[in-house]
Structures are given as C-alpha cells and as structure tokens.
Amino acid sequence: MQSLRHIVIEHLFSIGIVALVVAGILLLLRDSHGLPPEEERAHRFLQIDSVDYTSQLDRALFRDAYCDIAGASLAKADSVLGAIDRRRIEEFTNPELKQGGERKTLTWETAAEILPMFAAFAAVYVIVLLVTVTAARTLALYRFVRRQSGRWSALRRYLASVERGGMAAAISHAGLLVNAFLRGVAVMILFSPSYVVAYALRTRFDTDNALFMIVLGVFTNGVLITLSNKFSTLLDAESRKGYVQTGLVKGLRSSYELGRSRGISWMSLLRPGRRLQGHVLRDIYCNAEIQLIPALKEHAAFMVTGLVIIEMALNIKGHLCYAMLQHILYREYDLVLLIAFGIFGVVKLTELGADVWHWLLDRRYTNDV
C-alpha cells in the first residue's frame, strides 16, 4: 500500500510540472506579444500628439528632426515615415488594433475577472460530482437488487404475459409496455449529449442558471449511467465470490425483496453502509465500493468534459468555459492556457481526493500484523 505522503506528493508534483510548463509557455507568449522593433518605433512616434502625419509640413519637420537627433540618413528617416504610414493604415483596417478590439493579455485584472467564474465552475462541479456518485450508487444497487430477486424487465414481462394470455393479455398488460417505453425514453435522455436536452427545453425553461447546469451535468452525457453501470458490474463480480457463500453459511440475511423487513429497505439503497447490517449485500457493497473509487478518477475527467460542453454549447455569458471559447476566438492564448490549467487542477484535486479516500478505506480493510 502506498503511503499517504507519497500519494499527495505524486499529485502535487504533477500539478507543479504542468504549472511550470504553462508558465514557460506564458512567458513565450508574452514575448511574442511585443511588436517588431520597427513597428514598435512607429507606434511610439504615433503617440506624439503634436505631429500630424497627414500634413506635408509636419512630415518634413519630422524628417529633419529625426536626422538631426538620431544622426540618421534621409533614407532612414523616409523608411521610418513609411513604417508610420503602414501602422496608421493598419490601425484603421485591423479590427484588433481598433479601440475596444485590443487583445487581452494575462494581467492581475484579467486573472481577477476569471477567478469568480472559476470558483462558480468548481462549485458546480463539486455538486455534480457528489450528486452523480450518490445517484449512481443508488441506481446500481437498485438494479443489482432487482437482478438478484429475479425480476424481469418490463418488456420481458410483457412478452411473457402475451405468450401466456394471448391478445387479451396484450391489452390488459399494456401498462407494462408503457413502462418499458418510458424507461427507454429515460435511457435516451441519460445518453443524450447535454446540448440536445438543453435546446429541447430552452423554450420552456430558463436554461441559463446553475441549477439547470447541475441537472444537465448529472443526467446527460451518459455520465450517470456509465458510472452506475460500472458499480453494478463490480457488485455482480463481487456477488460471485466465495466469501458470499461463507457469509450465507454464517447466517447473514440474503433476501433481496425490496421494501420487506427481512429483505432490502428502500432507505438502505440510499445509505447502504449503515442500513444493511446483517445482510450479505453489505459485504458485497463494501468490497465493490473500494474498487469503484479508482474508477471515479477516470470519471472525473469525463464529468468535467460534460460541464465544459454544457457551458460552451449553451453560450452562457459570464461562465468560465464561455469565456474560454471567447479567448480562443480572439486568440488570447495566455488566458486560454490559464483557464485550461485551472480545469486540469480541478481534475487533479479530484484524483487526489479519490486516492486519499481509497487509502483510508484500504487501511481500514488491510490486516497489517
């Protein structure tokens, strides 16, 4: 088992390495933001308010003054004037050089603008993560319990009843068909990319708020169903292991009937650790849970991907990823890198949290003599 110190150092080291790389790129970008020497000089001469470069007199005065002060030839002075003219033309034609169209660069002010957006993004992510993990666990347990109690799916039950009772049963059990259809629709929604659901609901709901983002983050992009399926597979694999039989011989409860006193209560699906005392499912659950934690690390990056997609696709002004998209559009790559680094940090901290949680659980179950 890795020591906690080792785990923390490993994650912080990778954050540090990436921070160094990002800082290096930012320095390179800062250097490339500067103008070439000739243009820089032209830009400085254009700042002199008293010279009107459209006036022939002012131009002649500028040429003489430049030759006298800099000790340059007339040809050199003409070359400087040419550079000034080119710069003036560019200031009229290049949208980036017009007032208000300047590129933003990384300064304390721009970083301070990004910070509240980043905090909001991180808060939404943490809520989505917690809700998704809880919901996925509950859903996986529910599916596992249903499988263990030998309950067929609604569609299978409908087909079986049609086979038994013919046309009459087909009509009387139509409720099962509706049930199967609704489940199908639910699965389709769970797999839908968030932007499909968001646009479908845009005319009826206010989609530009944090609550809607959380709902989309949990219930779309296949995040919930993939995680729940992972946990469900782990539960299945654990249930086939030998210790389950040992537990049964030792007298642990094994009824999987939902809502029954000797079976599984509904509340135990929400809080399985405490409420499943004396039931074999508790051991299965605990052993599956410890294996789910490393999978959470894989899902963290995907959950963030989901949130980034939501913010970018919905074009919600004032959100971090919308700002990132705008910075890409205006080629403000230093700000793009800063935001990307922040998002990377969020994923890395989630991984650190998952590793620490895994370490704590592992320590509880390891028999170190």
Added chain:
Amino acid sequence: MMSDTRRHPRRQFASFFLPDRKDLLWTVIWIGGLVIVWVWFLLFLNEPARLRMQTAMADTLLSAGTVVVSAFLMGWGSAMLLHLLDRPKRKRLYLAATFLLNLLRSVPQIIGMLLGYTLLAALVRGETMRSEFLQVLAAGFLTSLVVFQEVTDVIQERIRHYREMDFVSALLVCGVPEFTIINREILWKNSVAHLVQKAVSVFGRAIFLVCSIDFIISVGLSTEVSLTNFPPTLGSMLASLDSKQDILVIGSALTEPGLLPSLFFEHLQGIGVAFVTVFTLVCLYRISNGLVERHRL
C-alpha cells in the same frame, strides 16, 4: 439454450425477442434502426438535407473509426513501451512514462481536443490541409490522443493477469520471445473479447466527443471555422440554425401535444440528427454491455 427453453417453455416467446446474446441483438437493433430512419428520411426529408445528413453520418463514423484504429495503435505502442521499461534497471524511465500517461489522463478530453482543433483550424485556414478526407482523419487522430490511455490500461491489465501464469513461464523456457507471448498468446488468443469490448466503447466515446466538439466550434467559433470549411458531422449538423429550431420545437411539443406529429414530418432534420446521435450512443453502450455480460469481462 435449447435445453433452457425446454425447461422453461414460457420463456420461449420472450427469449425469441430478447435473446441472451445482447451484443448481437443490439447490433441488429442499431443497424435496423438506422435503416428505418434512412427510409423515413427518404420519404419525408428534402433531398439536399438528406444528402448532407448522409455525408455527416459517414464523416462521423469515419472519424470515430479513425479514433479506434489510432487509439489502438497508440495504446498498444504505449503498453509495449511500458512493458519494456518495467524492469528494475529502467525503473526511472518506467516511472517517467507512467507519470506522463497519468498526466495526459487528467486532461479533460474536451479541453485537449479544443486545443488540438484550434491548431487544426489554423491549418484549414492557412489552406495547408485542404482535403476534407484528411480533415476528418486529422480530427479522429486528435480525438484518439485523449482516449488511447483506456486501451493502454486494458492491454496492461491483460498482460498483468496472464504474466504470473504457468503457461507463460513454460513458453519462455521453450524459447518463445516475450513479445510473441504477449501479442499472440495473451492478446490475440486470450483477450479478443476484452479488446473488442474496448473498441466498441472507444467508438461510442469517440462519436460523443467528435459530435460535441463539432457542435461547440460550430456554435462558438463560427467566425474561426465555419460549417463551410469543415466537413459536416452530426455535431455540426445539429448546430445549424435549422436543426436547432427543430429541436426547440420539442420543448413546445411538451406543453402543446398537437405539435407532436409535426416533429416527425416538418422538423425532421434536427430531430433526425439528434435521434441518430443518441440512438447510436445508446446502442453502442448496450453492445459493449452485452459483451461484458456474455464474456463476464
């Protein structure tokens, strides 16, 4: 199977429609569903939109296929490299390679793709990459850079699983090279189901990512890369104004059920693209799940 149905005659009917080989069932459902949708388009969707839709579907599948091939090549290469470095003498190199892979894993896929697409957009703008076919392949390659670690993990896990087994030691003693054992005996003869399942899952993930990134750049970066200079995919089709308006009608139909029939005839482009995307994702997930269940992976 036969004896099972004989013992439970009542299951026969249900089993005919819902057989135990769910991966095959869902493959049939997927292909059948796409054929039905295409026939529907043929009957009710105008020809230019249908042709665009066909191209978008083909581009998306080609891009996702490229992701699978490229991710498997990179995944296999990195797994072999890690195996080669996993020796006491090369411990530092092994740790460095693992560290780099973990670092790459922590980058959210969409961020990595977005940065890559910015580069791709620059190449398209500069007319360095003119061919649409090449653009689709490049998009697939970019996506594979953010998903290949999954393939590396599977291959590494398979090697670890079999490494301690007797037959590996026996083959080594017989003089069979280590890489032949890994590639022929472990991966080819004993891990095909795992690799096929991973390929299906990567294919699904690739479709989701490619559609999402195309949607985002079509909506958010439209002045940089417009629909006219990037090959159409399901994502960019969905981002077009017509499709978005079609999808908006779903919300209206929830409160005005009278609009429901119009979804299938008048707003077919947007609804069709959304349905094909989601339906494909669901089917691929079910196929992958079916493989896990059937082979107990």
